[in-house]
Each structure stands twice: as C-alpha cells, then as structure tokens.
Amino acid sequence: MDWQDTKRFVAHLDLDTFFVSVERLKNSQFVGKPLIVGGLSDRGVVAACSYETRKFGVHSAMPMKLALRLCPHAIVVRGDSDSYSYYSRLVTDVVADTVPVMEKASIDEFYVDLTGVDRFFGCSQFMVELKERIRKESGLPISYALASNKLVSKVATDDAKPDGRKEIAHGLEKSYLAPLHIDRMPGIGQKTSALLQQMGVRTIKVLSEIPVPMMQNLLGKNGIDLSRKANGIDPTPIVPYSEQKSIGTEETFQQDTIDLKFLNSEIIRMTEKLAFQLRQSGKLTGCITVKLRYSNFDTVSKQMVISYTASDAVLIRKAKELFAKLYEKRMLVRLIGVRFSHLVQGSQQINLFEDTEEAVRLYQAMDAMRNRFGDEVIKRAISIPAKPNKAS
Structure with a gap:
C-alpha cells in the first residue's frame, strides 16, 4: 500500500x-x-x-x-x-x-x-x-x-x-509539540505535571526524550502512552457518534405493587445510581426514558429530550415527571426501569450556574465516598426502598 x-x-x-x-x-x-x-x-x-x-x-x-x-x-x-x-x-x-x-x-x-x-x-x-x-x-x-x-x-x-x-x-507533529509546556498535553493532570516538573521536565520536547522504560517505571501504562503522544503519535480512532448510546437499569419486583411511595423511591434510587455512573465516566445525558411493565405484562415507556446534564437533582425531577405521566392505569406494576441516552462527553460545568460553591463541593464529596466505598454507600433518604404494600 x-x-x-x-x-x-x-x-x-x-x-x-x-x-x-x-x-x-x-x-x-x-x-x-x-x-x-x-x-x-x-x-x-x-x-x-x-x-x-x-x-x-x-x-x-x-x-x-x-x-x-x-x-x-x-x-x-x-x-x-x-x-x-x-x-x-x-x-x-x-x-x-x-x-x-x-x-x-x-x-x-x-x-x-x-x-x-x-x-x-x-x-x-x-x-x-x-x-x-x-x-x-x-x-x-x-x-x-x-x-x-x-x-x-x-x-x-x-x-x-x-x-x-x-x-x-504530516511529519511536523513532533516539532510542533516540542516547544509547548507539558500542561498542554492531554492526559497530563496536576499531579503528573507536578511530578514531571520536579524532575525538570517542562516542555514536551524534554518529555519525548525520556526513555520509554523510565516513563513506564514512573507512571506505569500511562507513562508509555504519554511517551508516544509526546512524539506526536496517536493512533486513537474516531468513535462514530450515535445518539443511541445509553446506560440504564431496571428492577423486576418479587411482588407486583401499586404502592406509589415505593415506586417513586425506586425511580429516585435508580436515577441517582445512573447519574453517579454518568459523572464517573465523564458524560452527560440529553434524554431520559422511564419504563413500566404491568402485572399483565403490558409494557409502556415515555422519554424526554432534556438539557445535557449529569445532575442528580435535575434527572430525578425529570424521571418523576415521566413516571407521573406514564402511570395511568392504576394497575399492579411488575417492573420499572430508567435509561439515559444521547450521551456525550462533558463535565458538570453545564450545571455550575445552578449550584452554589457549597453544593458543588457536596456533590464532589458524595461522589468521592461512592468511588471509595461503592455507589450504595450514600443516597437520599427518600430513595431507600421500603417493602412495597400489597394492593387492597
């Protein structure tokens, strides 16, 4: 070729x-x-x-x-x-x-x-x-x-x-990157930058000259990747965009229920869990879907295109709105599900104008606890499921 x-x-x-x-x-x-x-x-x-x-x-x-x-x-x-x-x-x-x-x-x-x-x-x-x-x-x-x-x-x-x-x-990738400060390199965070600068590495040129085994000993697999990138090499493919990329969860109950308090607590629990997964992966969702399956196995769902977000508060509110519109038959519910789609990479920056500095720190602290101890370690009190009541 x-x-x-x-x-x-x-x-x-x-x-x-x-x-x-x-x-x-x-x-x-x-x-x-x-x-x-x-x-x-x-x-x-x-x-x-x-x-x-x-x-x-x-x-x-x-x-x-x-x-x-x-x-x-x-x-x-x-x-x-x-x-x-x-x-x-x-x-x-x-x-x-x-x-x-x-x-x-x-x-x-x-x-x-x-x-x-x-x-x-x-x-x-x-x-x-x-x-x-x-x-x-x-x-x-x-x-x-x-x-x-x-x-x-x-x-x-x-x-x-x-x-x-x-x-x-083509061919000028390495020379273009060489004089730039290492902070310009994607993948170098504050801790890595501080470590490299303590070693006297301030430009991408110097970074590119460090032997690969030394970079591997210093930063593990990430060190090999950074060494490659410092030399202008990046084979990462374009990931074709699809609005259908999604994450979701659903729960089939041991006992069919008509208990609205229980059903709402399940909606909140699942939405909160998925929102945490979004933030963990650095993504935002632009569409939310709620699904119900009744005791006679009829299955219905509603979806809503929303402003891009990964905020618990926003997503829980939208999920509850969808559930309220969806649950009309007053029949026993066998299964409930929540799904986020239209996912894009992004940070919570888009929600910063809705939150105070204290709220942002609270969310970060909560997510840090979930990362360390598991996504069930901290949750809203209202999302703690109670045993569903039987239909009268």
Missing part, C-alpha cells in the same frame, strides 16, 4: 467560549464586554467566562465572589441550559450532515475523520467551508485544527482560538 494511502486527516472543532457565545447571540449588547456565566449570587460558581475576563485571572469553576473581586466590571448572567443544549444539537446536526465520520467529544467539541477526502476535494477547503456553514446556520464562532491524529489536532485548536483555524502538516 502506498504511504499516501495510509495518511490520516483528523480535525478537531471547538465552539469558542460556548456558553458565552450563545449568550452573546441572544443579546448583542454583551459582545466585546467582559461576561461571566454562572450563579448570580456571590456564593455561586463561574460556569464560563469570556476572553475579556480571563486576562484578570477569571476561570471556570472559580467562586463567583472571587471572580467579581478580580474583575468587578464583569457582567454576570445566569446560564440557560436549554439554549446551550439547543445550539449543541444544532451544530451537531450540521457537522454530522457534512462529514464522513464524526465523534462528538463533548457538548461543544467534535472530531471528524476526513481520511480519503483529500483525494477528491481537499481537506483544507472542506474544513474552511464547514466552519463557514456552522457560522451561517448557528451564528456561533468555532475554531478548528487539521492534523494527522486526534492528539495534535486538539492541542493545535487551542492555538487557533478565537474563531480561527490551524493546520499541522
């Missing part, structure tokens, strides 16, 4: 300051002004911030009180998860309709595999036109980088921002 045939062309696209851009689309008076999206009280948390605020040291997940101390003239708006989910889906549809293969990496970023497009159209021109189409159909600015793999394209997208584009030619 000819080497030209084996070349990959991968682009990473990232909607610039996504929450801020949506708010500016809704209100043009915010354009060019320092803008913070988050909780409106000084006990709230910064969910997103504009470039105009970042030069003052403001960043996401920062307490709102501190952000306003650093940038007192900033405008603060409460986040609108419905709008963000709408525009995320709008851009997703545009990209999916245009490219051969797409991976939705989060609510505001995508990878596309254009391998083969270079023979017929040209990847560079293809991406220029895709960027323009996204701007035309959504009104949102987006940056992208085109390279030979996911790693290099993602790193280069940061250099393309805001609202720009960048290309790293």
